[in-house]
Structure formats: C-alpha cells, structure tokens
Amino acid sequence: MARDVESTKKRLRDAARQEFAEHGLHGTTVERIAARAKANKERLYSYFGDKNALFTSILIEELEKVAEAVPVRVERTEDFGELAGRTFDYLRTHPEVQRLLMWEALADTGEVADELNRRVHYRSKVEALEAAQRDGLLDDTISANHLQFLLLALANWWFAAPQIARMLTEGSIDEDEWAGRRRAVVEAANRIVCGKSPSGSTRSDREDR
Template sequence: MAWDVERTKRLLLEAATAEFSEHGLAGARVDRIASNAGVNKERIYQYFGKKDELFAAVLSTQLRSTMDAVPMTGEGPAAAGDYAGRLFDHHVAGATIPRLVFWEGLEGAESAAADAARAEYHRAKVEGFQRLLPGLDRRQAAELLLTIVTLVNAWPVLGHLDELLVGTDDAPADRRAARRAAIVQTIELLARAAQPEPPAADPEIAAP
C-alpha cells in the first residue's frame, strides 16, 4: 500500500497548529505533535525540517487560508471597516492566528523578518489594501493595515486587559459585538482621514 504523503503532511500540520497555538515554539514538543497526528516523528523532519521550520509552515498555511476566507472586497473607507470586521470575526472564532502571531513575536521575530515567503505574503496583502483604498501610497496602506492587524489580533489573546479596562457587565456576545463595532468605526475614520483631499475647484471654471 502506497504511503499517502499529502495526508500525512496534513495530519502533522493540524497537530502542529494545535500544539504551537497552545504552547508556542519553545514549549511545543515534536514527539507530542507526532503522537497526536498518529505519525512517526521522523516524518516531521523528513517533510518539514526542524521545529522552527514546522512552525513557519504552520503559520504560512494559516495565513494563506485566511486570505481566502477573508478577502478584501469593495472600495473606500466603509470597505476597509468591513474588512476589519470580518477579519475580527474570523480571528475570534478560532484565535489560532492571533496566538501564533503573538508567539512568533515573542520567540521568532527575527527569523520571520528574514523569511522571503512571508515578506511576499505581506507585500501582496498591502497591495490588495491599496486597491481597497485608491489614492493611498504603500506606506499609508501598510500603516493602516498594521493598525487593523494589531487591533484584530490583540482582542482574542488579551481578554484579561479587556476585563480590567472595560469590565464584565456585558454578556460575552454583546461585548464581542461592541468591540467589533469599535474596531470597524476606528478603521473607517482612519481610512477617511488617510484619503487624499480632492483637488480644489478652479473658481474661474466654477463661476457662471
């Protein structure tokens, strides 16, 4: 019987996603990933290399999946706010990407910055956001996109700060909806402020 390589890779990535999300890069154990996947751990080294390379593969897979699940659609400040809201929904539903990104920032930021594939992913994302908000240059689009990512990723993993700052009087669903609305409103306002001013009308042309 032929060995199903793609199925084995998928099982390992699924088990590794759960392990890294829970324990981070340093705390994750390769033997536990292999056991949960039902695969010999030598397959990990064969298909993905070292543990940090497996972490990179997990995060890359999750990010590509999110681009498909939460596309940038429409045009203008309202579209930017809508994208932020849908990304918030996606990340709150699983919290996998926020947790992985925060772990990466704590334990592997330098390797991520040097990863050509990650750089290309983010370049494409910024370009997509520029199409969402015509008139913004790359730096402006990148700054606003970074604001979205920061706001959206933080809430699922900083619940204790939400409790300390805002309190717990609201039902969880109501609090989540209120936070979503605040993020959408913030991004719409920032997007409007970033849009270039329309050219002033020529008074000679405007005169009757």
C-alpha cells in the first residue's frame, strides 16, 4: 500500500511539473494533472492540499536541486565564469526550472513561494561572492548581490527568451551552437569580474593613478 501511495504521489508530481512548466499556475487545472498522471484528482487534494500548494512544493524542490547541483564556490577568479557555465548547463538539461520561475513572475501575486528560505539561500550565494571579493579573487566594483543576479541573467536568458536567441544566432541550434553559447556565458562572466574599464585598464590600475 505504501508503495502504491508513493508511486501515485510521484506520478502526480511529475505530471504537475510538466503541466506547470507548460501552462503556468493559472493555466493548469487539477483535472489535467490528474489525467496526465492517470490518477484520481481527489488523490492530489489528499496528498498535496491544492494546486497552489503543489506548485509551491514543486518549485521549491526544483530550486533545491539547482542549489545542490551548482553550489557557489570561487577559489580562483575563473571559477566565476565556470559557475555561470555550470548554471547554463543545468538549465539546458532542466528547462522546466526557468519556465517555472517565469510563470511565478507572471503570476505575481505579491507573495513568493517559500520566500524566507529562498532569501537565506540566495544570501549564502552572495556571501560566497563577498568572500571572494575580499580575497581579491573577484573585482568588487559591482556589489556581490548584483554580481550574483548578473550571473543568473547571463545563464538564464538563453532559456527565458529562446525565440530571441534563435533569431539572433540564426542557423540550426546544434552542438556547436550550444557550445558557443556556453563559451559566451563563461567569457562574459569572467570579463565582468576582471574589473576592466572601457579603456581596458583594471580597477587596481585606476586606483594607482
């Protein structure tokens, strides 16, 4: 019996993840989730409460997976670029993460799922970058919280607006194109933390003048 319950829960969560990623919170119905999971919709209410609670639960779960797969570690300056690259890699293989976040933003109810814990999570990332700035590994012209947001933007936007990426890059999206996109993300991230001005001088060069 316990195995059947866990199996049904998994089917419902998997179906809901797909439905929410495709249609968002408001565009998804309990009936469609249940049909996709081949389960009774009453099971959804029994196991997860309601559609909103299930969306929140799935979003939190997906963000926890990202945090585990792409921890913020900066021991060398170039690690920042590679961090952006690994974020890009994860989103490429898990496009539902970006879609869920976009749907959350579009819903914009004024409430963010699990906001307190997510703030703590993001704060830990910022603190890791602050430590790297203090150690001189990263330029500190840009504050660490803005730096973290820029890193996410560099990696995420390819998946948030794939139609724009397709129009800009033209051609087929083959492995060479994916590799080029990743190189661009890594290079742009590394250039951001090198502290170069438009003239090409570094921040430390300017301070010595």
